[in-house]
Amino acid sequence: MNAEDKILEQLAKHRTKAPDGFTDRVMAALPDRSRVKMRERVAGIWPSHGRWITPAFAGAAAMLLVVFGLGRLDRPVEAGRVSFHFELHAPGADRVELLGTFNEWKSGDIVLNGPDASGHWTAEVALPEGRHEYIFLVDGDRWITDPKAATHRPDGFGRVNTVIKVYDDENTA
């Protein structure tokens, strides 16, 4: 048996073991199946085979009534997105930005509102479902890890990001 065959034999036997308790963590983080099914059922209400015209017009008419009849329409959260509340206490700041995986770490993309009377800056952001990392940028030069969140990861640049996992039925930090 040559060296390559020996290595391949070893590879076939070797497993990189998942961390202890991995299965339990996954199972604890799973969304409620009944809620997943409900969403699928709602998605399935939309008719197929060309029978969509009547409900489409009915839906459009209802929407127009809402828009023009009530005079205002709150901007809805897109399907598959979850509204998430970000907050940072920075009473002396002039500007607080939010940078993360959800906005490709773009500076100037999401600027928090504030400060309020108690020095808090806030933003409501519609995030795609899943795992995200973020960090606050204060006054363009101070990187602040969210002190309220529970899960953090070194970002590889000497700072620490906050990790969140968001789904439509829960906001888990």
Next chain:
Amino acid sequence: MAMDERTDPELVRASLDGRQYAYEELVQRHQDAVFGLAVSMTRNREDAADMAQEAFIRAYRKLEQYNPDYSFRSWLLRICANQTKNLFRSRSNRRKMEERHMVQTEIEQDAVEPDFRALEEALAKLPPKLGVPLRLKHMEGLPYDEVAEVLGIGVSAAKMRVLRAKKLLVEYLEP
């Protein structure tokens, strides 16, 4: 029938019927493969655990879309590979913004069985581009067409990368 004897598609069906223990069995069955792929791609056990966990959660949410004519494990691995690529894309943008170099975390050797430490160290030296297809082919036993599909590359590219990875691994491991 004992739980272990059920096929993956049978367990998927049971999971869709609301039996969570069926999905738990699927997680136990495939966690090492998914975690191993994530380790190969991230070279960081913490990120890999996050990516693997996220892959199982995403798979659970998309379980209705799984086609039982295909391998469940390959489907899972593809989900994991895609989201890990997204993580890197995102970090790459961050790196450009900060103009700094990324610090790579070494694989924790405590987590590796002693008999395989040299092999794991050699695997960690391989660039992910070569190490990942090698793992899928020779540790997970996927055929080349599935390796190619999981990674979104051509079959000939998958073969070439595995070949190069094997040569490098021999160099690293030969005394």
